[in-house]
Amino acid sequence: MRHISCFFHRMDVNKYRRTLSVMALSNLVLLMGVFEFSWDPHLVLLFYWFEAGVAVTREAAQSLFAALPPSKEYRPTGTRAPFPLKILADVRGGFRPARWLPPVYPQNVPYTLLTLIPLVAFWPFGGLMLTGVVTPVVETFVLPVSAALGVLAILVSQLFKLVDWFQSGEYETVSATGGVSKTHLALLFILAFVAPFVVGVVEAAGVTRVELGLVLVGSKVVYDVLELRNPGFVQSAMFIDKTAGEESTVEVPDGEPVAAFHTDQRAEFTTSVFVGVLSSFLGPTLFFVLLGGLTGMLVGSNLFGTPHGPAIGVVAGAAVVVAVRVLAQLAVGWIVGGHLVYRVYPDAVVAHNTLTSEAQWSIPREDISDVTIGDGFLASRLPDWFGTVRLDRYNGESHKIAYLTDVDAVAQLLDA
Incomplete structure (x- = not known):
């Protein structure tokens, strides 16, 4: 027993060291950007906003592989909290999307969407705020070529966390319960709406951009240390055994069936497209169609100018949301029927x-x-x-x- 305990202790220590190394490397990249590339404080905030969104997306992707069934007590009920694609919550079993990956469980998809929907509704506007497209607080700026280094550091850091999660086998002992935590939403709100205003005020007071950049990087270091010492203190999606429910059972008779009937693939495809388009305008997705149109109008007017830019943006933004909804329905039909x-x-x-x-x-x-x-x-x-x-x-x-x-x-x- 002592040898087993030492093995797990050594494994935890190695994981801690790897996490610490990746954390230090990503922050060193930011520090180098402030000193060597003269990164604007607003650009540093934009990196933090990007990392927050990528982290939520990573954890949502992880939830697809959670092997334990979510508890029905965590299903949202009523019109105030719609349960997206709830038909998938009743699909039993899983499938491997690739030979080198563990099974994906369709029953987790609705809970994953509960994590992604708030992100999709809020995250793009945060980026537009930070780049100065929709606010007078921040001057519109063009990303420097060196920004690719910061983006790469963030993606590598999140990819490391994803791979480490798979290698640990943690997906076998957890369930997926969706929803972005209030703490995480508060951080996103501060990054998008409060921090740019504060940075602008501090800059006006005479603080240099390098000094302000050091403060922002230092704040990120403190955040990373807190997360390292208290894993999940700002968890965007919950993975705890308390949310696990019981696996349902279906009795199958012994022996061979007297007949078997397969579904028609053409019918399933046609029905899925029809339902996808119809639900885009008659269901809760209508909100996202309107939101996509609004976002497209802002981007279109900025890229193409008036008078045609806003109209092109509205059509393109709404069309993207409808297309995503149709693709989602096609995936649902492919899995369910x-x-x-x-x-x-x-x-x-x-x-x-x-x-x-x-x-x-x-x-x-x-x-x-x-x-x-x-x-x-x-x-x-x-x-x-x-x-x-x-x-x-x-x-x-x-x-x-x-x-x-x-x-x-x-x-x-x-x-x-």
Whole structure:
């Protein structure tokens, strides 16, 4: 036992030293930028803003690999806190996006989006504020070529943290619970709206840019030391065992099914595009469409001027959000329905997802009270591509066997 304890202690010490080395290197790059490249204090703030956004994105990416299921108690409810792509929260199992990566669990995606949505809504405006595009406090400036060095240092530092997280195997013992912490949001707010004003006042008081740059770098060093001594004190996404729930089970009969029905890929793709476009303008995504249009208007007017710049920016910004929403819906359809195989056993009907290699639901055939055929709004307007079979149970629940090219064969088999 003492040898095992020494091994883990040595491993923790090595990880601490690696983290300390990367932290020191990134801060030395900032210090060199202030002295050697005469980096403006506002540029240093822009680096901090960039690093904060990259850190949130990294932790959101990590949450996709969390192996433990999130607790249902952490699901947002009500209209005040919509649960994005909540259909993925019920997908069982995971899949490997690459051979050298651990499995990604679709059930974590909605929680990851709860982390990314506040970032997407706020982070771009923070950058526009810091570069002086939308505020008179900061003079608009062009990034120097040497800024690439600062960006590279930040990306390398965050990549190191991501790789170290994978190598530690921590993803096997945590669950993903989304949401950016209030502390992290407060830091982003200070960086974008408070710090530029303070820097401007201090500069007006006669403090040199080098002195002010040293203060900013020193503040970053203090922040890094606090994070090193107290990991997660400004965690942007929670990874704690208290948020873990229980894995649901699906009973699958022994033996081979009497029949198996695969989903139609064309139908799934067409439906996903239609739903993606429609939900962009009828759901909560409308806010982001408007936000994208507003951001595009600001950028367009700055790049192309008037009178056509704002109009081009509005259309481009809104189109980008709609395209992202459609791509997200295509991914959802590909995961949820694109790989489903409906297996009919003598005593049960099982929906099996070949992507995640897990059964998604199972209904004993003796519990089926009614079998009905329907095609829905979209299917009725397509050239007989697909239909849907609805299975009603005696307990009031129902399941749909969707995107089928031969619904009559399914209905006849289940009615037999």
